[in-house]
Amino acid sequence: MSAGGAGKPLLLVSAALIEDAAGRVLLTQRKPRAHLPLCWEFPGGKVEAGETPEAALMREMREEVGIEIADLKPWRFVSHDYATFHLLMPLFSCRIASGEPQALDVHAVAWFERDQLRALDWPPADEPLLEALLAQ
Numbered sequence: 001m002s003a004g005g006a007g008k009p010l011l012l013v014s015a016a017l018i019e020d021a022a023g024r025v026l027l028t029q030r031k032p033r034a035h036l037p038l039c040w041e042f043p044g045g046k047v048e049a050g051e052t053p054e055a056a057l058m059r060e061m062r063e064e065v066g067i068e069i070a071d072l073k074p075w076r077f078v079s080h081d082y083a084t085f086h087l088l089m090p091l092f093s094c095r096i097a098s099g100e101p102q103a104l105d106v107h108a109v110a111w112f113e114r115d116q117l118r119a120l121d122w123p124p125a126d127e128p129l130l131e132a133l134l135a136q
């Protein structure tokens with residue numbers, strides 16, 4: 001990670017940490033032709049102009065996986081330098097208020113046991129989030 005990056009756009013992305021009663025974590029898989037193809041990641045997406053991070057996350061969860069979320073609480077954030085943009089990504093812990101996750105606008109969606117998480121391909125920015133999750 002670099003502290004420089006003058007001129008690089010800052011990208012604000014909200015993401016969700018959703019666990020079920022058994023402690024499994026809900027992840028989505030990026031599309032084959034996206035940036036970081038087929039990586040598994042925390043569901044979420046870009047915050048649009050005029051939106052709060054919380055409202056953006058609620059919209060993305062509806063659009064991408066067809067669920068309503070509730071009880072959003074800031075959990076961790078990452079600030080990560082990618083080649084063409086700098087990512088600022090708050091991760092909110094939350095719960096599913098209604099709906100069953102479906103892959104509406106993602107390649108796939110799935111629940112993972114904690115001991116499966118390390119073996120997945122993750123975006124580089126997610127490393128500290130994964131470590132924090134596995135440490136708790």
Ligand SMILES: Nc1nc2c([nH]c(=O)n2[C@@H]2O[C@H](COP(=O)(O)OP(=O)(O)OP(=O)(O)O)[C@@H](O)[C@H]2O)c(=O)[nH]1
Pocket residue numbers: 013014015034035036041042043044045046087089123124125126
């Ligand atoms: N949702 C999400 N995005 C992440 C995570 N980690 C991470 O580096 N990102 C990055 O944050 C950005 C999120 O953008 P996005 O998924 O809304 O949009 P996109 O660039 O894939 O495509 P789009 O422009 O069609 O919406 C991507 O560049 C993605 O690689 C994560 O855990 N969850």
